[in-house]
Amino acid sequence: MSKLNTNNMLIPEELASGWQEIVNLLAEIISVPAALIMRVHKDHIEVFSANNNCSHPYHIGDSEKLGQGLYCETVINENRQLLVPNAEEDEKWCNNPDMKFGLVAYCGLPLCWPNGAPFGTICVLDDQKNEFQTTYQRLLATFKDSIEAQLKTIYQNYHLQQLNLELESRVNTRTQDLVDLNYSLNQEIDKRRAAERTIRYQQLHDLGTGFLNRSALEHHTSALLNNLSEHKNHKVGVLHIGFTNGRRIQAKHGYSMWENILVEFKQRLLSHANFELITARPRSSDLVFVFESHQLDEDINLLCRELVEVSQSEFYVDGEHLHLHSYIGIASSDDTQCPNTLIKFAAEAMQACKDSGHKFSFHSQDISDTQKNINQLESYLLQAVRNDDLLLYFQPKVSPITHKWVGAEALIRWRHPILGDISNETLIHLAEQNGLIFEVGSFVLRSAIQKAAEWKHKVDDFKVSINVSAVQLQSPQFSSQVQDLLESYQLPGSYIELEITESGLIADEVIARSTLNALSNLGVTLSLDDFGTGYASFDYLKKFPFDAIKVDKSFVQNLNHSDEDKEIVRSIISIAKKLDLEVTIEGIENEQHEAFILHEECDVGQGYLYGKPMPCDEFETSLINQNYTQAKYLYS
Numbered sequence: 001m002s003k004l005n006t007n008n009m010l011i012p013e014e015l016a017s018g019w020q021e022i023v024n025l026l027a028e029i030i031s032v033p034a035a036l037i038m039r040v041h042k043d044h045i046e047v048f049s050a051n052n053n054c055s056h057p058y059h060i061g062d063s064e065k066l067g068q069g070l071y072c073e074t075v076i077n078e079n080r081q082l083l084v085p086n087a088e089e090d091e092k093w094c095n096n097p098d099m100k101f102g103l104v105a106y107c108g109l110p111l112c113w114p115n116g117a118p119f120g121t122i123c124v125l126d127d128q129k130n131e132f133q134t135t136y137q138r139l140l141a142t143f144k145d146s147i148e149a150q151l152k153t154i155y156q157n158y159h160l161q162q163l164n165l166e167l168e169s170r171v172n173t174r175t176q177d178l179v180d181l182n183y184s185l186n187q188e189i190d191k192r193r194a195a196e197r198t199i200r201y202q203q204l205h206d207l208g209t210g211f212l213n214r215s216a217l218e219h220h221t222s223a224l225l226n227n228l229s230e231h232k233n234h235k236v237g238v239l240h241i242g243f244t245n246g247r248r249i250q251a252k253h254g255y256s257m258w259e260n261i262l263v264e265f266k267q268r269l270l271s272h273a274n275f276e277l278i279t280a281r282p283r284s285s286d287l288v289f290v291f292e293s294h295q296l297d298e299d300i301n302l303l304c305r306e307l308v309e310v311s312q313s314e315f316y317v318d319g320e321h322l323h324l325h326s327y328i329g330i331a332s333s334d335d336t337q338c339p340n341t342l343i344k345f346a347a348e349a350m351q352a353c354k355d356s357g358h359k360f361s362f363h364s365q366d367i368s369d370t371q372k373n374i375n376q377l378e379s380y381l382l383q384a385v386r387n388d389d390l391l392l393y394f395q396p397k398v399s400p401i402t403h404k405w406v407g408a409e410a411l412i413r414w415r416h417p418i419l420g421d422i423s424n425e426t427l428i429h430l431a432e433q434n435g436l437i438f439e440v441g442s443f444v445l446r447s448a449i450q451k452a453a454e455w456k457h458k459v460d461d462f463k464v465s466i467n468v469s470a471v472q473l474q475s476p477q478f479s480s481q482v483q484d485l486l487e488s489y490q491l492p493g494s495y496i497e498l499e500i501t502e503s504g505l506i507a508d509e510v511i512a513r514s515t516l517n518a519l520s521n522l523g524v525t526l527s528l529d530d531f532g533t534g535y536a537s538f539d540y541l542k543k544f545p546f547d548a549i550k551v552d553k554s555f556v557q558n559l560n561h562s563d564e565d566k567e568i569v570r571s572i573i574s575i576a577k578k579l580d581l582e583v584t585i586e587g588i589e590n591e592q593h594e595a596f597i598l599h600e601e602c603d604v605g606q607g608y609l610y611g612k613p614m615p616c617d618e619f620e621t622s623l624i625n626q627n628y629t630q631a632k633y634l635y636s
Contacts, residue, residue, distance in 0.1 A: 019049040027051040032126040039120040057101040071106045072121040086129040105130035109144045114152045160188045206281040208259035217280035221339040235296040236333040239289040240346035244325040246285025268310045304360045327353040328360035393613040400605045407463040410448040437471045453489035465497040470504035479518035493523030520545040553587025
């Protein structure tokens with residue numbers, strides 16, 4: 001048999017599409033501009049796959065001649081990992097050809113065919129110094145193994161084709177050779193069938209957990225519903241479990257760790273002899289259980305109690321004890337016989353369950369009760385907006401060095417005689433749900449600017465921060481509204497800070513950029529709120545004209561127990577300083593927290609250590625007294 005020439009082997013389109021997903025996922029997880037799969041040829045190396053979710057100078061098909069001292073050429077020649085944290089500081093790499101693109105950090109691994117011949121590399125590049133922590137290196141190695149397994153399949157297919165060709169030429173003259181070749185052929189066919197079974201498995205399963213994916217979930221649900229005609233006393237139940245803190249856990253601990261938690265969550269459930277529990281993962285942070293039973297109501301109640309109990313148990317992750325915040329929506333074949341609709345009903349019940357705060361809820365009960373509550377709350381809130389029953393509270397923002405109040409965050413409160421006190425987050429969520437966010441947002445904006453204008457004459461250099469909802473930011477008239485209010489109260493924009501969350505940016509980046517640029521031109525300070533909890537926080541600092549960031553309190557709460565959180569906050573502050581951004585850290589509740597932000601030279605602190613949210617009159621009295629006391633101290 002002639003030697004196989006790997007240079008002539010083509011990569012199937014479906015595998016190339018999978019590689020495209022791999023480089024996109026690498027660039028997103030590691031937060032680098034470029035993630036590439038390179039293929040080497042005799043005298044040049046080309047870009048075979050390049051992420052398309054970030055801007056970078058590489059395009060599929062681009063090539064460079066060998067012999068120039070490229071990063072990837074070194075990886076291939078030495079057949080080992082290459083890690084260059086910063087080429088600018090490395091004499092060996094400071095003149096590397098990739099420096100012309102401004103990419104100074106590199107981490108790459110070799111890719112080889114099964115026969116040992118080099119295919120190329122898989123690598124990530126950064127335009128700033130990057131040590132590429134061990135977790136990212138392991139992730140890169142995992143994708144290397146996956147790609148080389150696919151290369152092995154391609155190699156074997158080519159091998160099989162060549163065997164078939166040689167078999168045709170020898171069949172008439174060498175009978176014994178035919179027997180031997182048939183034996184080899186059967187082995188190769190078995191391998192191909194195994195590969196096909198693997199591909200079929202991957203088409204129907206979530207690769208991270210092994211659970212069914214959305215398509216397979218619909219197929220199995222349909223099969224169970226069709227079987228009901230043979231089992232007249234049986235019913236099909238669907239339980240949709242949503243984890244509200246799932247995305248935060250993914251962002252903090254990584255996709256793999258979150259997938260391990262989901263698998264362990266399923267394993268902690270008891271086994272039941274009455275039914276087989278089909279498990280699916282239709283979305284990243286959701287699970288769906290489907291089963292058939294002759295005593296559906298009893299089994300659903302039993303399962304729900306188990307699910308709540310498991311959710312409340314502890315999961316040990318990276319030295320940290322976590323609890324899952326789960327909500328369960330339930331639908332049954334009594335609601336509908338359509339599989340897609342049945343799954344949809346369970347998802348709707350879960351979503352309504354989140355809004356109501358119940359741990360689990362049935363679809364039929366959910367629709368009537370939730371709609372009734374929403375209508376009642378909408379009526380209450382509309383009445384409160386019209387009657388000016390909403391209140392503004394203010395929480396001080398403090399210089400940790402001087403303890404001087406340098407600003408305040410405006411927080412809305414609603415005191416209802418039936419519902420009781422409703423906080424800022426609940427109010428905003430409710431207003432967004434029922435379309436009153438513009439009325440509520442306008443009240444907060446007008447009232448906060450009015451108070452800032454009054455305090456301008458009593459306190460020097462004092463800034464009022466206002467939360468902006470995603471719906472407000474997507475309104476083309478929002479910047480004009482802010483401008484009109486500033487002009488009406490004769491207040492310079494520098495006395496106002498608008499806090500923007502990631503959800504307000506991802507809906508429509510074009511509108512968000514236009515609005516933020518207009519607000520920046522007014523002199524208003526723009527702050528990226530809840531920094532570090534989103535998926536692209538650093539990317540937004542490049543895309544939008546932010547002046548400040550506000551580090552989410554979730555990082556601060558574990559500072560005394562988590563070195564990882566300390567390093568995250570420390571890194572965020574360091575990068576913000578380099579970008580000339582002011583840093584506010586919320587959740588400062590004790591002296592240890594304050595000592596940390598003092599050491600890291602954080603600009604502003606906010607939390608119960610300095611003061612809780614206060615009614616306007618109480619806050620104003622404290623603010624003026626503090627300012628008077630400090631002025632008296634300075635001039636005495």
